[in-house]
Amino acid sequence: MNISSNPWVWFSAFGMIAIFSFAFKENPIYRAFEHLYVGSAAGYAIGVNIDNIVKRAIRPILQEGEFVLIIPIILGVLLYARFFKSIAWLSRWSMAFLVGIGSGLSIYGVVNSQFLAQIRATMIPLNSVNNVVMVFGVLSILLYFFFSMEQKGAIKHSASFGRWIMMVTFGVSFGNVVMGRISLMLGALQDILGGWLGLLG
């Protein structure tokens, strides 16, 4: 056993134990560390973002004369106009710009890479069990969400198969969630048992 002498490691370990204590009962130590975490995370994010603005906007304008960057800065500042009732309408310009750019980029990307590409990827030869399950799985799930025809006979059976496929998918997703949470817990335990208490080889 080789306990760490680094005070930050001790502080980090106490923080993790304090947060874990919520699993047993809500308590003041948990609340204190929760607030500390939220505050420090917010502080870090603000610091990084201010640094970003200085490096990528203020400095290029002042040192390199890239005055075109003043436009996005103005649009960004206008977002805060919503806090002043008399000029709140100005924030709509920035929002309109953000929504327009965001929608334009997303629509193109989603249609091209997540819709057409996925359709192409499903048009495959039925020469293996995997391919057969995938093609019929996709078709049956699409039939499950096909509401223009009464679901009876072959369509009903196919839609039912689609429902089973979805259930399996949800099970896989849940299994991955459990595995992910265990991994997060393991990371914390390795820090406590290894980094702090020096119990791990």
Added chain:
Amino acid sequence: MSFLSKLQNIDRRVIYVIVLLALAIPLINPLGIPLSISPLTEDVYNLVESLQPGDVVLMSLDYSPGGSPDVHPQAVAVAEHLYKKGVKMAMVSFWDAGPMYGEQILKKYEEQGLVYGTDVVNLGFVSGGETAIRQFGFDVPGTVKVDFRGKNTAGMPIMEGIKDARDFALVIDFVSGNPGINEWVRQVQGPLGIKLAAGAVTVNVPQTMPFVQSGQVLGLLQGLRGAAEYEILIGVPGTAAAGMDAQSLGHMAIIAFILVGNIAFLLDKKVK
């Protein structure tokens, strides 16, 4: 309350303690449970293995402390492989915590002699989510004129010849949410056709799999297990591989609880 009812209503604190023990004991005393290597992990390994010394790989570190126990070991393992291959590493992040992890990784290799700006660079955080990924992918030097350490990227040897994301020999996105692999695929991989691989937090694996199946993502590290497999492939077992026994035992404990609860429910129903 009957015994069967008690089994269906085990106090959550009992479950916590048993899962905690199932995780802690094998960490302290490893059991040596064998670990198979997933073909998706092998794909990432083979992609890195096919690179030539001097190639530049982009690591997009899109995760935060919440997902780092799952994803950071992947980035560490891949960086070790890149270092061994003599491949140059550029790091960028579209999450504000990302540059911090980049510095952690780079510190080790700078101590081992890699030169910042020549062999490695941390391009820092680029705000703007999906739009930023698009902008970066299409115009790397125009988007990151200054790196995380405040240095101009224009004169850096590692950035020579890098105009857009196609100039990287490989892009690997280590991701625990959005913006991440979805945005990389639809804004950069699709339009530019770059070679893209991913290391995803376990929770995100199912939503990333369609991109793997379609060939848009060429390889995928799946959570901590993916990191452990990669560590074994490169012959440097680290923290991820050390945690696999604990992960297996933790899963067994959860499976046991699910079985006990359901068997007790069925027996109880039969008795009533």
